[in-house]
Amino acid sequence: MKRIFSGIKPTGHLTLGNYLGALRRWVEVDQHRADALFSVVDLHALTVEHDPARVRRLSRQAAALMLAAGLDPERCTVFVQSHVDAHTRLSYLLECTATDGELRRMIQYKEKGTRARAAGQSVRLSLLTYPVLMAADILAHGTDEVPVGEDQTQHVELTRDLALRFNQRYGHVFTVPRATHPPVAARVMDLQDPTSKMGKSHEPGNGIVYLLDDPDTTRKKVMRAVTDSGSEVRYDREESPGVTNLLEILAACSGGDPAELAGAYRSYGDLKRDTADAVVELLRPVRERHAELASDGGGYVDEVLRAGAERASALARPRVDAAYAAVGLLPAG
Numbered sequence: 001m002k003r004i005f006s007g008i009k010p011t012g013h014l015t016l017g018n019y020l021g022a023l024r025r026w027v028e029v030d031q032h033r034a035d036a037l038f039s040v041v042d043l044h045a046l047t048v049e050h051d052p053a054r055v056r057r058l059s060r061q062a063a064a065l066m067l068a069a070g071l072d073p074e075r076c077t078v079f080v081q082s083h084v085d086a087h088t089r090l091s092y093l094l095e096c097t098a099t100d101g102e103l104r105r106m107i108q109y110k111e112k113g114t115r116a117r118a119a120g121q122s123v124r125l126s127l128l129t130y131p132v133l134m135a136a137d138i139l140a141h142g143t144d145e146v147p148v149g150e151d152q153t154q155h156v157e158l159t160r161d162l163a164l165r166f167n168q169r170y171g172h173v174f175t176v177p178r179a180t181h182p183p184v185a186a187r188v189m190d191l192q193d194p195t196s197k198m199g200k201s202h203e204p205g206n207g208i209v210y211l212l213d214d215p216d217t218t219r220k221k222v223m224r225a226v227t228d229s230g231s232e233v234r235y236d237r238e239e240s241p242g243v244t245n246l247l248e249i250l251a252a253c254s255g256g257d258p259a260e261l262a263g264a265y266r267s268y269g270d271l272k273r274d275t276a277d278a279v280v281e282l283l284r285p286v287r288e289r290h291a292e293l294a295s296d297g298g299g300y301v302d303e304v305l306r307a308g309a310e311r312a313s314a315l316a317r318p319r320v321d322a323a324y325a326a327v328g329l330l331p332a333g
Contacts, residue, residue, distance in 0.1 A: 002034040003175075005143040007041035007081065010058035011050075014065050016209040016279060017188035017198035019286070020252045021149050027070035030147055036076040037141055037312055038066060043081050043088070043133060047126040048112070064301045065211055068289035077315075079308030081137065086316035090136040091129075093323055097166050098132050098158070106131050107154055135159040140316040143177045150187050151197065153179050170326035173319065188249060191225035194241040212287060215280045222246075222276035233265040243268065246275045253278035 006026065008018065030036050042059045059080060071078055081087055103109065109131075113123045138146055138159050146156050156179035163174040188198045192207030199208075206221050213221070227242040235258050237244045247258040250271070254261075265271045293301055325331065 002144040003142055004030050004034045004036040004145045004147065005039070005138050005141050005177075006030075006037075006147045007039040007044075007137060008062050008066070009041050009044045010055055010062045011045050011048075012058065012199070013210045013212065014062060015188075015198050015211065016249070016283070019069065019211060019283070020188050020249070022147065023066065023069045025147055026066075026076075031071060031076040034145070037143075037315075038071060038076060038078050039081045039137065039312070040066075040079075041081040041134075041137060044130055047124055047130050048116075049121070060298060060301060063305055064290055064293045064298070065286065067301065067304065068286050068293055069211075073304045073307065077308045077311050078304055079312045080305055083305065083309035084140075084312045084316060086140045086313060086320045087133065087136050090140050090316075090320045090323060091133045093327060094132045094135050094139070094162050094166070095129060096327070097162050097169075098135075102158065102161070103128050103131060106158070108151070131155045131158050132162070135162050138177055139163055139174045140320055141312065142175045142315070142319055144175060145180050146177050147180050149197075150181065153181075166323070166326075170323075173323050173326050188252075189241065189245040191221055191245070194226060194245040209279060209283075211283060212290065213283075214287075215284070218280050218283065219276045222279055223272050225272060225275075227268045227272075231267065233262050233268065233271055235259040235262040243271065246271055250275040250278055253282045 006022065008014065008022070014023075026036070026038055031038075040059050040062045042055060045055050045058075063078065063080065066078055067073075106128075109128055112127060116123050116127075134155050135158060138156070139162070146159070148156060156177065160176050160178070163176045167174055167176075190196045190198045190205075190207035191209070192205060206224055207226075209218055209221050225242060225246060227246075228240045232240075233243055233247075234240050235244055235247050243262075244258070247261050250256070251258040251261055253275075265274075321331075
């Protein structure tokens with residue numbers, strides 16, 4: 001059976017973009033067709049200035065929402081990255097395999113580093129090296145496929161390069177994974193700025209629909225979405241990014257084709273109303289299940305995470321031990 005690994009970084013409240021671009025596919029497809037591991041990758045949240053209490057709170061909330069969305073601990077493994085020490089053990093070996101040049105070419109490092117410097121902030125070394133930790137997350141578990149958004153494809157390519165290079169130098173230890181993408185709404189855009197991704201790390205605003213927004217708030221955000229000059233409803237990312245974003249969201253919620261849906265509308269208002277209704281109904285069961293999980297003080301979520309960490313550790317440890325032996329390190333004990 002194929003093995004899948006993917007994760008969510010607890011740097012903000014999860015959004016509609018996280019759900020349509022990742023979570024729903026994990027629930028509806030990935031956990032049923034493979035040995036799937038899904039992680040709250042909390043160590044990745046430490047690459048920038050952060051509030052420790054907020055990271056803890058968002059990590060637990062992310063795990064609860066993953067379960068509320070429909071991940072079944074009987075079918076897949078749900079765990080927190082920092083609870084499995086194989087990730088950091090392997091990360092150093094892969095740092096010794098990676099080069100400075102290939103890490104500095106990572107687009108996210110360039111973008112985030114540039115913004116930090118422009119704001120007069122220092123850039124943490126971990127911002128440069130975290131793609132190697134991401135590679136360790138993937139390779140430690142013998143992953144075959146990595147479901148990711150388009151913005152993470154470069155990191156999976158780095159992971160493939162590191163796996164191949166390590167195997168060539170030291171003998172075959174790692175499976176070489178590949179990235180997979182959902183067919184629609186892999187990249188949901190901000191409702192107020194349809195040229196930018198709807199990101200959980202962004203400042204809160206009317207352009208971001210959060211999974212825990214109440215129905216009225218969700219509806220208002222969609223109805224206030226930026227559209228385009230003119231009045232024609234057309235599916236064209238370059239010329240009509242606002243309308244195209246709404247069409248892709250509606251298509252992802254309803255299972256339709258965004259280009260075909262465009263032909264059914266004569267006004268932006270009707271498109272917005274139908275999209276708002278579809279989003280509210282899509283997220284309703286997630287919000288309700290999350291409320292149920294929160295009602296026991298998080299006991300069930302903590303139990304799932306403990307069991308998940310035990311299984312993930314058992315899967316990863318032999319492969320990481322093999323990597324340590326392959327590079328020439330003495331075994332302990």
